[in-house]
Amino acid sequence: MSEWTAVQGLTVAIDGPSGSGKGTVAKILAEEIALPVLDTGLLYRLSGSVALDRGVGLDDEAAVANVVDSLLDAIVWKVDGISLNGVNVTDSLRSESVGGAASKVAAMPKVRQKLLGLQQRLSEHGCIMDGRDIGTVVLSDAPAKFFLTASVRERARRRWAQLKHQSDSSLDDVIEELKIRDQRDRERQHAPLKQAADAIAIDSTTLRVEEVVDRMLGVLERRKLIHATSP
Ligand code: DC
Numbered sequence: 001m002s003e004w005t006a007v008q009g010l011t012v013a014i015d016g017p018s019g020s021g022k023g024t025v026a027k028i029l030a031e032e033i034a035l036p037v038l039d040t041g042l043l044y045r046l047s048g049s050v051a052l053d054r055g056v057g058l059d060d061e062a063a064v065a066n067v068v069d070s071l072l073d074a075i076v077w078k079v080d081g082i083s084l085n086g087v088n089v090t091d092s093l094r095s096e097s098v099g100g101a102a103s104k105v106a107a108m109p110k111v112r113q114k115l116l117g118l119q120q121r122l123s124e125h126g127c128i129m130d131g132r133d134i135g136t137v138v139l140s141d142a143p144a145k146f147f148l149t150a151s152v153r154e155r156a157r158r159r160w161a162q163l164k165h166q167s168d169s170s171l172d173d174v175i176e177e178l179k180i181r182d183q184r185d186r187e188r189q190h191a192p193l194k195q196a197a198d199a200i201a202i203d204s205t206t207l208r209v210e211e212v213v214d215r216m217l218g219v220l221e222r223r224k225l226i227h228a229t230s231p
Pocket of ligand 1: 018040041042044045099102103104106107130131132133134181185
C-alpha cells in the first residue's frame with residue numbers, strides 16, 4: 001500500500017524541458033501517492049510517428065491533424081503506457097527520430113487543440129500529468145504544479161546514457177539535438193514550454209530523483225493534498 005493517500009480527483013502538473021527528469025519523477029511520485037500518471041509527450045510522439053509511417057508531411061498541419069483525429073478513439077492509456085488498437089506502442093516511441101517528429105507536430109495549433117480535449121478527459125478522475133503545457137494550459141487549475149529544470153549538459157548526459165545502447169550519437173550530438181528541441185518547444189507560438197506563474201520550480205541538476213520527489217511530497221502535504229495512509 002502507498003504511504004500517502006491523495007485527496008479525491010487530485011491533479012498534479014509537472015512540466016519541464018527534455019531530460020529534466022520529469023518522467024522518472026512523475027512515475028515515482030505516482031506510486032507514492034497512488035495516482036495514475038500520464039506522460040503527455042507520448043501523445044505527440046505517437047502523432048508524429050503515425051504521420052511518418054503514413055508518409056504525411058510534417059509541414060502539412062491539416063494532414064497531421066487528420067492523423068490525430070484518426071487516433072483519438074484508438075488510443076488507450078494504461079499504467080504501462082499507451083496502446084493503439086490493442087498494441088502497447090510506448091517503447092517504439094522513444095527513439096530520437098520520433099522525438100524530432102513529435103516536436104514538429106507539437107508546434108501545430110490544430111494538433112494541440114485535438115490532444116488538449118483528450119488530455120483533459122483522461123485527467124478527470126485525478127492524475128499526475130507531465131509535459132510542457134500542463135500547468136499553463138491543460139490543467140491550468142491544478143492545485144499543485146511543478147516546473148522541473150536542469151542544465152542542458154546534465155539533461156543531455158541523462159538522455160545519452162539512456163540512448164547509448166541503441167544509437168551511436170555522441171554526447172555532443174545529443175547536446176545539439178536538445179538545444180534545437182528546447183528552442184522549438186520554448187519559442188513556438190501556441191502553448192510554448194513555460195513555467196506557470198503558480199508553479200514551483202525545482203532545479204534537478206545536482207539532485208537525486210528521490211530528493212526531487214521528497215520536495216514535491218512536502219509541497220503536497222503542506223497544501224493538504226495528500227495525507228499519510230493509516231496503517
Ligand atoms: O517529453 P517528450 O520528449 O516525450 O515530448 C515529445 C515532444 O512533444 C517534445 O518536443 C515536446 C512535445 N510536447 C509538448 O509540446 N507538450 C506536451 N504536453 C508534451 C510534449
